[in-house]
Amino acid sequence: LRSPQSPCTKPCLSRPAGSQLPCFHGSSTIRNLKERFHMNMTEEQLQLLINQMVDGSMRSITTKLYDGFQYLTNGIM
Numbered sequence: 001l002r003s004p005q006s007p008c009t010k011p012c013l014s015r016p017a018g019s020q021l022p023c024f025h026g027s028s029t030i031r032n033l034k035e036r037f038h039m040n041m042t043e044e045q046l047q048l049l050i051n052q053m054v055d056g057s058m059r060s061i062t063t064k065l066y067d068g069f070q071y072l073t074n075g076i077m
Helices: 029-036 043-059 061-074
Strands: none
Touching: 043 061
16 A cells, blocks of 8 residues: 555656646645655554554544544444
8 A cells, every 4th residue: 555556656646747636736745645654664663653543542532522423423333
């Protein structure tokens, strides 16, 4: 998924500089996408980051509130 050749990232990373798509205007779009996929990290570093993010989410009050909302409105547990 993180590879520049991935079906998810390749279409975005290969957009020409003159793209007419509004989301590609500005010089930071591709850089921000690469940062979001953490393409500079090793697999081990990424796994640690993901584990930290999941742990933080599980302890977050906003996650618990959102889960409660989803349960009440949609029956999603």
